[in-house]
Amino acid sequence: MSSFQEIIFKLKRYWADRGCIIQEPYDVEVGAGTMCPETFLRVLGPQSYRVAYVQPSRRPADGRYGDNPNRLFKHSQLQVILKPSPDDVIEQYLGSLEAIGIDLRKHDLKFEEDNWESPTLGAWGIGWQVMLDGLEITQFTYFQQCGGIDLDLVPAELTYGLERIAAFLEVRDSVYDIEWTKGFSYRDVRYLDELQYSVYNFEMADIATLWKLFELHEAEAARLLQAYDPKSPEKKRFPILPAYDQVLKCSNIFNTLDSRGAISVTERVGVIQRVRKIAVGVAHAWLDQQQPVLTAETAEVAQ
Amino acid sequence: MSLPFLLEIGTEEIPDWMIPGALESLHLLFEKAEIPHETVRLDATPRRLVLRAEGLPERQADSEERILGPSKSAPAQAVGGFARKQGVAPDELATESTPKGEYYVFVKKVAGRATKDILAESLADMILKIYFPKSMYWAGKNGPRFIRPIRWIVALLGAEIVPFELAGVRSGALSAGHRRLGSPEIAVTVEDYERRLRDHFVILSAEERRQKISRELNGVRVKMDPALLETLVYITEYPTPISGSFDAQFLELPEEVLVTVMRHHQKYFSVQDAQGKLAPKFVAVMNIDADPEGFVRNGNERVLRARFNDARFFWETDQKKKLADRVPDLAHVTFQAKLGSYLEKAERMMTLVTDLGGDARAVRAAELSKCDLTTELVKEFTELQGVVGGLYARVQGEFEPVWQAIYDQYKPESMEDSIPRNRTGQIMALADKLDTLKGCFRVGLIPTGSRDPFALRRAAQGVVKILVEGKFELPLLDLIAGDEALQSFLEERVRFYFKEVRGFKYDEVNAAMAVGWSNLVDLEARLARIQDLRSSPDFEPLAASFKRTRNILEQAKFTGGGEIDESLIEAGPERDLYDEYRRIAGQPIEHAISKLRPKVDLFFDKVLVNAPDARIRQNRLTLLNTLLKEFSMVADFSQIVTNS
Numbered sequence: 001m002s003s004f005q006e007i008i009f010k011l012k013r014y015w016a017d018r019g020c021i022i023q024e025p026y027d028v029e030v031g032a033g034t035m036c037p038e039t040f041l042r043v044l045g046p047q048s049y050r051v052a053y054v055q056p057s058r059r060p061a062d063g064r065y066g067d068n069p070n071r072l073f074k075h076s077q078l079q080v081i082l083k084p085s086p087d088d089v090i091e092q093y094l095g096s097l098e099a100i101g102i103d104l105r106k107h108d109l110k111f112e113e114d115n116w117e118s119p120t121l122g123a124w125g126i127g128w129q130v131m132l133d134g135l136e137i138t139q140f141t142y143f144q145q146c147g148g149i150d151l152d153l154v155p156a157e158l159t160y161g162l163e164r165i166a167a168f169l170e171v172r173d174s175v176y177d178i179e180w181t182k183g184f185s186y187r188d189v190r191y192l193d194e195l196q197y198s199v200y201n202f203e204m205a206d207i208a209t210l211w212k213l214f215e216l217h218e219a220e221a222a223r224l225l226q227a228y229d230p231k232s233p234e235k236k237r238f239p240i241l242p243a244y245d246q247v248l249k250c251s252n253i254f255n256t257l258d259s260r261g262a263i264s265v266t267e268r269v270g271v272i273q274r275v276r277k278i279a280v281g282v283a284h285a286w287l288d289q290q291q292p293v294l295t296a297e298t299a300e301v302a303q
Numbered sequence: 304m305s306l307p308f309l310l311e312i313g314t315e316e317i318p319d320w321m322i323p324g325a326l327e328s329l330h331l332l333f334e335k336a337e338i339p340h341e342t343v344r345l346d347a348t349p350r351r352l353v354l355r356a357e358g359l360p361e362r363q364a365d366s367e368e369r370i371l372g373p374s375k376s377a378p379a380q381a382v383g384g385f386a387r388k389q390g391v392a393p394d395e396l397a398t399e400s401t402p403k404g405e406y407y408v409f410v411k412k413v414a415g416r417a418t419k420d421i422l423a424e425s426l427a428d429m430i431l432k433i434y435f436p437k438s439m440y441w442a443g444k445n446g447p448r449f450i451r452p453i454r455w456i457v458a459l460l461g462a463e464i465v466p467f468e469l470a471g472v473r474s475g476a477l478s479a480g481h482r483r484l485g486s487p488e489i490a491v492t493v494e495d496y497e498r499r500l501r502d503h504f505v506i507l508s509a510e511e512r513r514q515k516i517s518r519e520l521n522g523v524r525v526k527m528d529p530a531l532l533e534t535l536v537y538i539t540e541y542p543t544p545i546s547g548s549f550d551a552q553f554l555e556l557p558e559e560v561l562v563t564v565m566r567h568h569q570k571y572f573s574v575q576d577a578q579g580k581l582a583p584k585f586v587a588v589m590n591i592d593a594d595p596e597g598f599v600r601n602g603n604e605r606v607l608r609a610r611f612n613d614a615r616f617f618w619e620t621d622q623k624k625k626l627a628d629r630v631p632d633l634a635h636v637t638f639q640a641k642l643g644s645y646l647e648k649a650e651r652m653m654t655l656v657t658d659l660g661g662d663a664r665a666v667r668a669a670e671l672s673k674c675d676l677t678t679e680l681v682k683e684f685t686e687l688q689g690v691v692g693g694l695y696a697r698v699q700g701e702f703e704p705v706w707q708a709i710y711d712q713y714k715p716e717s718m719e720d721s722i723p724r725n726r727t728g729q730i731m732a733l734a735d736k737l738d739t740l741k742g743c744f745r746v747g748l749i750p751t752g753s754r755d756p757f758a759l760r761r762a763a764q765g766v767v768k769i770l771v772e773g774k775f776e777l778p779l780l781d782l783i784a785g786d787e788a789l790q791s792f793l794e795e796r797v798r799f800y801f802k803e804v805r806g807f808k809y810d811e812v813n814a815a816m817a818v819g820w821s822n823l824v825d826l827e828a829r830l831a832r833i834q835d836l837r838s839s840p841d842f843e844p845l846a847a848s849f850k851r852t853r854n855i856l857e858q859a860k861f862t863g864g865g866e867i868d869e870s871l872i873e874a875g876p877e878r879d880l881y882d883e884y885r886r887i888a889g890q891p892i893e894h895a896i897s898k899l900r901p902k903v904d905l906f907f908d909k910v911l912v913n914a915p916d917a918r919i920r921q922n923r924l925t926l927l928n929t930l931l932k933e934f935s936m937v938a939d940f941s942q943i944v945t946n947s
Binding site: 094108110125153 | 315316318319320349437439440441442443444446451452454471482483484487538539569571587589590591594596598599601602603605606607608609612613616640
């Protein structure tokens with residue numbers, strides 16, 4: 001039987017063997033592995049890229065105080081980006097399932113239409129949810145647009161739901177019973193996260209403070225984007241990456257406010273637009289930053 | 304020699320619901336290419352769209368092209384130049400007489416092109432033109448678009464490959480088997496194609512997959528569900544049903560919730576016991592051949608258990624706050640930014656149900672109708688809104704008409720769906736839909752083309768269906784109070800309903816609606832009368848005469864008014880017609896038609912309406928106009944399309 005961490009090791013090894021950079025989780029709170037700069041920014045532009053990382057993903061509204069056997073405030077995604085997507089991407093993906101011990105000859109696997117969209121990131125793609133014996137284990141997406149920009153190369157994004165896969169492999173009815181490693185269950189490691197963040201997100205988060213924080217981070221992102229000068233010969237130095245951290249902060253605070261019931265449906269659309277605006281701004285600035293500075297001379301040469 | 308043709312477009316998994324449409328589109332495109340063939344057959348699985356045709360010619364027929372040269376009187380130099388350009392000697396040119404005189408002409412023989420070449424040139428384009436409601440690019444920004452990436456193409460004409468390239472894929476004779484049970488590359492010929500696929504666990508024919516599922520269900524009493532069956536047929540290449548079970552204690556949850564989880568979330572058939580009650584069992588359809596060790600069954604049972612546990616948790620949580628106590632919470636749920644919250648909508652509906660003749664129970668139902676939007680169960684299973692509200696209202700002791708009205712409030716959801724089962728529900732559903740329509744039109748949210756984000760077409764169709772089938776003698780036009788855009792929107796739905804749903808002919812609908820359509824029950828009755836009248840041999844001729852009458856009145860710019868002056872009526876056909884009119888006026892047209900028709904015919908035959916005497920002319924026009932009005936209460940018969 002594979003422990004939770006063994007499954008992670010095997011998947012990382014598998015994708016490392018296929019040319020992926022193995023990254024560690026990003027150190028700012030995110031709702032999904034897609035939001036990490038390793039995905040959101042790297043999918044932009046004409047450079048090939050391959051990366052895999054485990055990303056703890058926070059969904060404040062999904063917390064259940066550690067009581068629900070299947071729902072988590074913070075679950076773990078294994079995020080794989082293959083840019084451009086290889087022709088045999090599905091075969092490679094199936095190979096990864098075999099690598100963690102799923103005998104596909106004996107299980108039922110279906111690709112069911114599921115197109116992914118993130119309004120806050122101005123991103124969407126076409127793809128499937130991958131169902132294994134009726135359980136959704138992976139979201140498979142061909143990215144089409146990110147930060148409102150059509151992508152030059154179409155990346156395949158594979159997002160594995162690690163707790164579900166572990167529960168499947170270990171035949172557990174509750175994710176809390178998963179063996180993290182010998183002698184430690186998932187409950188031992190994560191129960192308090194679930195309990196305390198549920199209490200915070202649903203009961204104790206101070207709404208006024210969160211709004212204030214949201215506005216501060218939003219303003220900081222906007223200030224930086226305003227200051228970015230595409231014509232500056234020094235533009236490579238410009239802190240676009242830190243500006244993006246501010247976007248991520250806003251997104252997480254928005255989710256927390258939402259779980260706290262502090263955002264009405266009407267307001268919701270407006271707040272999503274605000275986050276989207278700075279996310280799109282970062283994407284455009286990042287893309288520009290990858291290009292050489294277009295001075296009068298180089299512009300002439302380019303013509 | 305005639306040849307068979309095989310085209311297989313190998314893709315990654317295509318969404319099941321798009322497949323039949325894609326095949327239809329491919330078929331049309333192939334027919335449009337005008338490549339002669341005897342038969343054509345289309346098939347598909349999630350990973351392949353297949354067109355097979357028989358009887359294609361090896362080459363197209365030879366043809367001749369006539370190239371017109373200089374006039375016969377042109378100088379020899381010009382004639383020589385023309386001949387040289389065509390690559391022949393001048394004496395090999397023919398001549399032809401044209402309206403402009405005699406001309407030299409060169410008859411060019413064009414050999415028919417090889418069908419293979421024509422196909423090779425046109426197939427890539429044909430494939431990319433297949434219509435999908437949504438498409439993607441996968442080979443870079445300016446690459447081709449298709450529903451999902453194309454991974455292989457088989458194109459064979461007889462024994463030969465039709466060579467072309469699309470998105471970096473070269474056509475060939477290699478297909479692919481089932482992802483896990485078959486080989487990824489299998490060599491095929493036109494003849495052995497279907498058999499080779501079968502050897503590799505791909506059943507090409509949808510009908511065969513459908514039958515395999517039905518056959519292997521035998522003995523299990525599944526709840527018939529043709530739409531789910533279609534989904535499963537197009538989501539599998541080798542479908543095999545398996546049954547599983549769940550803990551009977553979950554049967555305490557409402558059947559609607561259990562069935563929704565199984566049907567919509569897990570794509571399972573639900574199972575009934577001998578009495579037709581829901582049994583603690585389900586049937587899943589796998590995309591493999593067997594489950595000898597029970598892994599698939601166990602896995603699906605675990606997933607279902609987790610989902611049912613969730614549903615039970617939500618059901619129990621929601622019971623802690625009654626619907627009635629949730630009314631104020633609706634202030635925080637937006638119906639539409641410009642139209643306010645659901646609380647405001649509920650309040651408008653409470654007034655509207657009264658206007659529509661609803662009693663205190665209808666008002667109560669309207670008040671509670673949207674409260675389930677605040678429940679956990681509806682947040683999880685949005686497709687159960689309304690139903691969940693109805694179920695909670697029942698548990699919480701609301702009267703039967705009230706909970707049923709809440710339960711049925713979104714009915715009819717389609718033209719096939721029934722209207723709410725009781726009067727309270729019908730009135731409330733009408734109020735809900737009318738409120739949405741009026742509100743959206745007022746703030747300019749009017750559907751355009753295929754864009755209809757608030758499903759206003761469905762709402763309007765629902766209004767029409769409830770009014771007619773619920774026998775509501777309500778003046779629809781008064782209910783929408785002068786909104787012209789909404790009026791023409793509804794008019795279109797009324798027309799659609801009576802034509803497409805009820806099967807009345809378009810001219811009957813035009814004729815009946817021309818004299819009014821505000822009261823739809825009355826309109827339905829008049830349409831039924833027209834339909835009956837149509838079988839009378841006098842009907843069409845009379846309709847033709849009415850049309851003639853209308854034309855005469857229009858040409859004469861007759862504006863009506865005035866009485867018939869009996870003294871001006873001439874003896875003979877005119878007098879006969881007038882007398883007949885006096886006898887039958889006020890009778891239903893069914894009684895009058897056979898008596899009226901010969902008199903009208905004779906009148907038109909013998910009497911000159913445009914009499915030289917202006918007074919007589921005016922009197923005759925008045926007579927015709929009176930007749931037309933008298934017998935146009937049911938319909939404007941001049942709109943009936945006649946063969947004569």
